[in-house]
Amino acid sequence: MQPLSIGIIGDFDAANPTHAATNAALQHAAHALSTPIDIAWLSTPPYESEEQIHALKAYHGLWGAPGSPYESRDGAINAIRYAREHDIPFLGT
Template sequence: MTYAPARLALVGDRSPAVRAHTRIPGLLDALARRERLVLDAYWVPTEDAEQPGALDGFDAIWLVPGSPYRSEAGALTAVRTARERGVPFLGTCGGFQYAMVEYARHVCGLGGVEHAEVHPDAADPLIVPLSCSLVGHETVVTAVPGTLAERVLGTDRTVVRYHCAYGLGTAHLEVLAAHGLRFSGHDESGEVRMAELPDHPFFLATLFQPELAGDGTEPHPVVRALAAAAALPVG
């Protein structure tokens, strides 16, 4: 099958020191060569993302790792734009964390929740320090049957790689779920590692970093799924 090129916004503060940022271009090239899934990618700094119209016209938005972001407002704007407009969205690592904050604030009415990495003394942290840092770790994630996560991964259990020290706290899980967010992947201790919006065309957030899988030459199923959601078949 042949696909028309799609425009992808890579929202994040690009840096050669962030391994994910150096990996992503090669993964997109591999998708184009091997599967004809062409993503015309543009890096959008978080400071730019918060400006009106900055994300107009994109077929997909990927909030990439690299938190704390230079503009928290820009990161939240990227999530909200994709969520409200039905634009395919992927958030990985920091992107997962801010997808949770955006949803809590703007859908669940939890306007006071914060990210503890940026606001360590916050009265109501939603994103909290992990009891054990996952920087450089690989663990098993189990996907909930029947979810987008399971369909994308192609299995109910897989080994994933992390580079983070913060995750979703438990204080507001029931509120988030009651407002439509689905926790679709968990680690072996039951902690949330994937989340999605069932009523959205494609909205997936992973605390792990699929862009760090393998040697960087084979796109992870999560990355391929974003590309497939953004691209339109032709011919």
């Protein structure tokens, strides 16, 4: 079975308990569903650029990370907009 690829739009901070909890929640859900999962934290500054934004099509779903602020508010908004406009499932927390 091919892993489910989930991109988390946000700037990972190991000291932020909500970021660790996000990873744990996704792993827990994948285990409960017997589904392999690949989780990638997607730093927000690259998504300020139209050239980088199209890389998001590689993900089965996107999650807006809890625990802002984001390094790039515009990058986060662009990534969320891309998900919405290209029918990529998106969860915002």
